[in-house]
Amino acid sequence: MIPTSFFLVIAALLFAIGFAVAITKKNLIMMLMGVELMLNAVNLNFVTFARSGSIVAEGQLFSLFIMVIAAAEVAVALAIILKLKDKYGTLNPDKMDELKN
Amino acid sequence: MEDWMNQLDWAWLQWLALGIFGFGAVGGALYLFFTKNILYGAYGLLTSLISVGGLFLMNGAEFLAVSQIMVYVGGILILIMFGIMLSAKGEKKEDALKVVNVNSLVSLLFAAVMAGGLIFYSVKMGGSRSLAEPSAEQVQDLGMSLMTTQVLVLELVGVLLLIVLIGASYIAKK
Numbered sequence: 001m002i003p004t005s006f007f008l009v010i011a012a013l014l015f016a017i018g019f020a021v022a023i024t025k026k027n028l029i030m031m032l033m034g035v036e037l038m039l040n041a042v043n044l045n046f047v048t049f050a051r052s053g054s055i056v057a058e059g060q061l062f063s064l065f066i067m068v069i070a071a072a073e074v075a076v077a078l079a080i081i082l083k084l085k086d087k088y089g090t091l092n093p094d095k096m097d098e099l100k101n
Numbered sequence: 102m103e104d105w106m107n108q109l110d111w112a113w114l115q116w117l118a119l120g121i122f123g124f125g126a127v128g129g130a131l132y133l134f135f136t137k138n139i140l141y142g143a144y145g146l147l148t149s150l151i152s153v154g155g156l157f158l159m160n161g162a163e164f165l166a167v168s169q170i171m172v173y174v175g176g177i178l179i180l181i182m183f184g185i186m187l188s189a190k191g192e193k194k195e196d197a198l199k200v201v202n203v204n205s206l207v208s209l210l211f212a213a214v215m216a217g218g219l220i221f222y223s224v225k226m227g228g229s230r231s232l233a234e235p236s237a238e239q240v241q242d243l244g245m246s247l248m249t250t251q252v253l254v255l256e257l258v259g260v261l262l263l264i265v266l267i268g269a270s271y272i273a274k275k
Binding site: 001002005006007009010011012013015016018020021024026030033034037040043044045047048050060061063064065067069070074076080082083085089092 | 143
């Protein structure tokens with residue numbers, strides 16, 4: 001069997017890259033993709049720890065529910081993004097500065 | 102003897118699969134970070150998601166691997182691509198597709214520090230655990246606990262999805 005630590009390293013890398021994507025890209029859809037990557041990394045961690053735990057189903061159930069919540073989040077976020085595109089004509093979050101100053 | 106050979110082959114194959122899926126997951130994510138094209142970024146995310154599904158499979162989570170591919174790849178990614186297509190229409194279509202990177206070196210450095218810390222702590226926490234062999238009745242266990250102990254959460258998630266369905270289509274309507 002492959003040791004747990006390899007999966008944990010991959011999950012940590014995915015989380016960090018997802019975070020970097022979410023804070024670097026100035027495009028709302030790109031930021032959403034970064035958040036998806038982070039959620040995926042957390043899922044991988046849950047599944048990996050579920051393998052080494054005593055109750056296998058618990059960790060997997062957690063990541064199943066995270067998956068459903070991610071789907072819901074993306075649906076609502078894309079609806080809001082389409083509305084924002086209609087209103088501002090751009091997807092750059094820096095240009096949506098109506099409440100600034 | 103033959104049994105031992107089978108065992109050896111299997112372990113070798115497992116390391117190969119870990120290499121492929123790990124490279125796919127991290128490589129796709131890195132491609133998403135470095136690309137300037139939003140649609141190519143979506144393809145990088147696709148690679149990463151499928152590879153994470155493979156890693157689920159290697160961890161003995163068959164049901165989750167299949168739902169990863171169905172929900173993430175078949176649902177969320179298609180939704181994101183539709184979002185790209187729908188926001189890239191109208192008079193200012195170039196602006197929606199434009200991806201500007203700000204402070205990409207700083208955030209990469211920050212991400213490296215974060216990854217280092219996460220790797221250190223998570224490996225310290227879980228690296229030395231003894232591993233249980235994945236049980237053969239994993240899907241059955243999952244279904245049983247979904248229908249018995251976790252049934253309230255299941256129902257709440259169903260209601261949440263209904264609300265999201267109604268809410269998203271209400272928000273997005275003209």
